[in-house]
Amino acid sequence: MTEYPPRRFSVAPMLDWTDRHCRYFLRLLSCNSWLYTEMVTTGAILHGDRERLLGFDPAEQPVALQLGGSEPGELAQCAHFGAERGYAEVNLNVGCPSDRVQSGRFGACLMAEPARVAEGVAAMVAAVDIPVTVKCRIGIDEQEDYATFAAFIDTVAAAGCRTFIIHARKAWLQGLSPKENRDIPPLRYDWVYRLKAERPGLEIILNGGIRSLDEAEAHLLQVDGVMLGREVYHDPWLLAEVDGRLYGEERPLDDRLAVAQAMLPYIEGQLAQGTHLKHMTRHMLGLFQGQPGARAWRRHLSENAHRPGASLRVVEVALEKMAAAGRNAADFSATRSGATGAGDVPSDPAPGRREYIPVGLTAASLRPTPGSRSEGTSPAGPVVLDNEMLVRNE
């Protein structure tokens, strides 16, 4: 079995967000973080376009396949398909509270059926030799006590799961939307800490509401790993500190510009295979978050990447506009304070595309591996101005 880094830091599975293009982009920021697919239902895998749903680029590794389902036989089959394709882990979703998911009897409602989850886990464990993990909540609805939560974990652990990713708040199956269920029920980190203290043999990953690496490091004193979702998606540069701070390694690329640059050959390759530009650039909108020129970058991509025939040039121009806006901001602040420079925005005139390629990176070294597919798992959606990015409503 391939050796992967420990799960000290993971990026959460997020439907419509962590598709393969997103994961390729995030991987440029951290070599060690674990990445998760969006939840894929067993029904979709068994009856749908399996290649499109499961295809990924080996450069994304370590990447875990998250399954939504509850029929042990189907879970086992899908876990097998995932392992066969080279996923590093298969994870079962026991945390999603959406109505659609409840009607299929999987996701968070399975917190009420520990024996059923255990059966599914046992079937998957028997079918694959990669780790089978579970992502769950601390409870649902009226489940208020730690003992019920701990009993759920024990039942599932007895079936062969030793890694639990715990979103440290419960979910209300009625009355709250999935988005509200990510914010309103209070976080109970203490329950997760206690679980780890009482069951040191289990690998416990804490998820929910973590906003910075300082917070992550504090949690890591109590648990084995942390998983961040929204914060990483909105401000992906946070990942650039992960290898240095949590794994004692150099970050893969020096600055944000180098990351954008490193995406260009990938984007070029995907465009050639028929992927629309917007499906890739929508995940990159937050790259320059908080930097001079960030707004110009976002705006140019948001207004142009969805246009028919949008090409790599859209990204190049966005970079030029970002650099120009950054220079203006730097000039402005220099006239006020005598300071120079604008973070990692270059101070030279906007360079042409070839000059963006950072030392040590060649287009060839970053090209997608042959055989990788063009389509992500997300349905095509309009990109336009991404309100999730402009107004942080998540």
Ligand SMILES: Cc1cc2nc3c(=O)[nH]c(=O)nc-3n(C[C@H](O)[C@H](O)[C@H](O)COP(=O)(O)O)c2cc1C
């Ligand atoms: C847009 C979006 C989609 C999500 N989709 C999934 C999913 O497919 N599977 C899952 O287990 N959790 C999903 N989640 C929940 C996250 O994995 C995570 O548990 C939650 O956002 C809390 O972590 P955070 O506070 O770091 O964002 C989703 C969250 C968001 C914001």
